[in-house]
Amino acid sequence: MAEGEKIVTRIIEDEMKNAYIDYSMSVIVSRALPDVRDGLKPVHRRVLYGMSELGLASNRPYKKSARIVGEVLGKFHPHGDSAVYDTMVRMAQPWSLRYPLVDGQGNFGSIDGDNPAAMRYTEARLRKIAEELLADLEKNTVDFRLNFDDSLQEPTVLPAKVPNLLINGASGIAVGMATNMPPHNLVEVVNATKAYIDNTDIDIVGLMEYVKGPDFPTGATIYGVEGIQQAYATGKGRVVMRAKADIEIDSNDRERIIITEIPYQVNKATTIEKISHLVNEKRLEGISYVNDESDRQGMRIVVDLKRDANAQVVLNKLYQLTPLQSSFSINNVALVNGRPQTLNLKDMIRHFVDHRHEVVTRRTQYELEEAEKRAHILKGLLIALDNLDEVIALIRASQTADLARAGLIERFELSEMQAKAILDMRLQRLTGLEREKIENQFKDLMEKIDYYRAVLADVNMRMGIIKDELDEMIEKFGDERRTNITYSDGEIRIEDLIANEDMIVTITNQGYIKRTLATAYQAQGRGGTGFRGTGTKDSDFVEHLISTRTHNYMLFFTEMGKCFWLRVYQIPQGERTNRGRPIQNMINIDREDRVKAFITVESLDDQDFLNSHYIIMATRKGQVKKTLLRDYSRPRANGILAITINEGDELLEAKLTDGNSHIVIGTREGYAVRFEEEKVREMGRTAMGVRGITLQNDEDAVVGMLVVSDDQANILVVSEQGYGKQTSVEEYRVTNRGGKGVKTINVSDKIGKLVAVKKVENPEEEDLMIITKMGITIRMEVSGINVLGRNTQGVRLIKLKGGDEIASATIVVETEEEKTAVEGDEETPDTPETDTQDDTPDTDE
Structure with missing residues (x-):
């Protein structure tokens, strides 16, 4: 050991503790955590x-x-x-x-x-x-x-003129702590900052009126707001991010999932590999091919599905099994005065405003000092110009510059800085214009000095400057939000976010479904040529037209007798000319099955309503069955059995009743039977039912079933060739179920077979909507359709072209907006062709 050195004994635990503390503080302060002021x-x-x-x-x-x-x-x-x-x-x-x-x-x-x-x-x-x-x-x-x-x-x-900590976020792992702060939209953050400046007592809820949530650079969707609220209130929370995906139909009528945005910090290539790996392992079924079609225009990941795959089910599986759904754990830890702190939303905004206030104050103080220095020099120059001859004489008489400077200071009581400026002044400054310029500069500087002093004396002026500069940042860098925010299940009812509007739901013969605002269909005069109501393939046509509302529940009944449940707002919305989506991708029906009937119910939670109402069903071969609505209030995802169907038969209609109504069944051959609902006893879901009407022949079949409660209603019938009429229910006498019925329209080659039987209760407020097999739609006021007897062929309702025929008809309620709609679209109404000749006598049961 060298001379003067000595060994100091230290406890190793203390030495390691001190060394580790020094190291950890260095990491925390100098490496891993952002400063709350500039982020x-x-x-x-x-x-x-x-x-x-x-x-x-x-x-x-x-x-x-x-x-x-x-x-x-x-x-x-x-x-x-x-x-x-x-x-x-x-x-x-x-x-x-x-x-x-x-x-x-x-x-x-x-x-x-x-x-x-x-x-x-x-x-x-x-x-x-x-x-x-x-x-x-x-x-x-x-x-x-x-x-x-x-x-x-x-x-x-x-x-930092912009609140960088909030708009860009930060992440880092220190020693014993970490930070993970999400980015936000600049416009929202700046507006919240201005709101805080205006009211420093604003709470987190008030700030969240401006800052809706994180705004990630990759877009995507935040699923749920509870984590956002928790993070903004406490500084810690968790948000779930989902990729933005749309379901499209390709040229081969197969569905595919198009992913255009992925969650923040998710690797696109790794995600695609993960999907492919899951498909190969059979853990993810229904996918035939995955392709990355991204280019300079943006991201596009295409997931092609197998023909029998349910797109929504596959998408949910992708969210569950792949990074297309990821979480972002928010941990707002930042350095405040060199010490790490967990900050809520208001804390971060408050510290930024305090920083900007200090910056504006120091900047104003600096500008004041600089202005005062410059004004001081200009004041000296003006003194020299006012005494120009004497100044020149003094300088010329001086042996050195130092003597000249000392002489100027002593003679005119100038400062060292002013004297030096006079000596450094160029001769051109002695002209009249230069003097005027110096005077103007001095005047402007004095105004600035007064302004700077006013700013330093008034905190409200300084806050106003901060707000003005923030507005400038919005003008320069403000943009739209990229990340959407949706409510997750359990946070809020989705129907609270959706307007309860009148809707028309259409289902085509090949099973495509969509909903359209009822106001998209304007009323036309009877006999018009109509307008195209939906885009369909040549071999397809609209088979069902349903008038309902967005919040209602729909029970779908298939021809094989199964029942499925759906909310109207879950049906994809489109324009009149849109084709819609395959109903198989909305409900899990078999490929060979088709939706044949439906009912709409406002609510399935009211037990009194469920126990006091029934579903009456009718089959193509004339069977009827009555079951409590309660038995259909909770269908499973794969459907439930609604009625047992005999071989060769199929379910045709399902209607909601109160148990005290009359049933009217119409057939293709133009006959109808009316009987009391109580003639059909209550049965279970699996029953086959009882006979409702006897058909005329093997070619005959049921085309419709009505539920009527009194004799005030009319029965409206429509034939294949576009003829129709109204007939009072009174003309259909009450009989026993199972009979052949009475004639309801005069079937002939001219008018064709019967295709629809509908009930009219308020002709002045209801419209008839007709769709042909070629997809042409016409909507007309029911009040304009003649009321005729049972044994007439009716009047022309629509002009058919090129061998077209009526495919479907339904009654819709006329809205106030539609009452003022322009009548007629392409042609004027025809004169009704009325034929009341009775060719065939009534045939009772």
């Missing part, structure tokens, strides 16, 4: 400051990334070059930062996880928004400190 970690701040020192403004040429990295390493950041370059690369990636701070040129990686090119190949410069973070740095707005070798000064924080 930057030291390395980010040094990269931006280094680029600023290199003159890499947004309007200047790019410089090699290696040059920038060398500048930062050599002057400010004594760590590895990869740390600096990786930091700069991330600040240039539009999928990493909501508002990128670096403008990169070259290969800066991709959302697929590709590595950026080496720093010697890429170039970079600052973006305009980064310049706003650095603005006024030279005006003593922030403190500076010595760099690692005490040779240079670097800023401890940037002035």
Whole structure:
């Protein structure tokens, strides 16, 4: 041991504790956590400051990334070059930062996880928004400190005109703590900041009226708001992100899922590999092919489905098993006065406003001092100009400049600075115009000095300046929100977010379904040619037209006798000419099955209603059955058995009743039977039912069933060739069920077979909507259709062209808006062709 040295005994636990504390504090303060004021970690701040020192403004040429990295390493950041370059690369990636701070040129990686090119190949410069973070740095707005070798000064924080911590977020792992802060929309954050300035007592709920939630650079959807609310209130929370996916139908009538946005920080290539791996392992069924069609225009991942696959089921499986649904754990930890703190939304906004207030105050103080210095010099120049001859004589008489300066100070009571300025003044400043210019400059400076002093004396003026600068940031960088926010199950009823509007639901013969606003169909005069109501294939036509409302429940009954449940708002909405989506992808019906009947119910939760109402069903061969509505109030995803169907028969109609109505059944041959509902006893779901009507022959079949409660209603019938009429229910006498019935329309070659039997209760408020097999739609007022006897052929309702025939007809309620609709679309109504001749006597049972 050398002379003078000695060994000091230390407990190793204490030594390790102290060393670890020093290390951890260094990591926390100098590496891993952002500053609450500018939202930057030291390395980010040094990269931006280094680029600023290199003159890499947004309007200047790019410089090699290696040059920038060398500048930062050599002057400010004594760590590895990869740390600096990786930091700069991330600040240039539009999928990493909501508002990128670096403008990169070259290969800066991709959302697929590709590595950026080496720093010697890429170039970079600052973006305009980064310049706003650095603005006024030279005006003593922030403190500076010595760099690692005490040779240079670097800023401890940037002035930051924009709340960068909120708009770009941050992530980092320190020692014993971590931060994970999501990005937000600049417009929302700035508006919330202005609201806080106007009312510092505003609470989190008030701020959330402006800041709806995180806004990720990759878009996607946030599923649920509970995690957002928790994070904004406590600083910690969890949000679920889902990819944005649409379901399309390709040219082969197969569905496919198109993914255009993925969750934040999810690797696209890895996600596609994950999907393919799950398909190969048979854990994800229904997918035939996955292809990445992304290009410069945007992201597009195409998931082709097998023909029998349910697109919505496959999409839900993708969310469940792949990163297409991911979570973002929010942990708002940032440095406040050098100490890590967990911050809520108001805390972050408050600290930013406090920082901006300090910046504006220091900037104003600096500008005041500079203005006062300049005014002081100009005042001296004006004194010299007022005594120009004497000043010139004094200078000429002086042996040296120092003597001249001393003479000016003594003679005119000037300061050292003023005397020096006079001696440095060029001869051209002695002209009259130059004197006037100096006087104007002095006047302007005095006005600025008064303004600066007023700002420093009034906190409201300083807050006004902050708000004005924030408005400027919105004008320069404000954009639309990219990430949608939807409510998850259990947070809010979805129907509370959907207007309860009148809807027309259409189902085609080949099983395509959609809903359309009822107001999209304008009323026409009877006999018009109609307008195209839906886009269908040549071999397809609309078979069902359902008048309902958005919030209602629909029970679908298939020809095989199964029942399925759906809400109207779950049906895809489209225009009149849209084709819709296959109903097999909305409910899990068999491929060979078809929806044949339906009922709409306002609610399935009212037990009194469920126990006092029935569903009456009729089959093509004339069977009827009555079952309590309660038995159909909770169908399973795969459906429930509604009625047992005999071989060769199929379910045709299902109607909701109160148990005290009359049933009217009409057949293709133009006959109808009316009997009391109580003639049909209540049965279970699996029963086959009893005979409702006896058909005329093997060609005959039931075309419709009505439920009537009194004799005030009319029965409206429509034939294949476009003829129809109304007949009072009174003309259909009540008989026993099972009979052959009485004639309801005179069937002939001219009018064709009967295709629809409908009930009319309020002719002045109801319209008849007809769709042909070619997809032509006409809507007419029921009040314009003649009321005729049972044994007539009716009047022409629609002109048919090219061998077209009536496919379907339904009654819809006329809205107030539609009452003023323009009648007629292409042609004027025809004169009704009325034929009341009775060719065939009534045939009772």
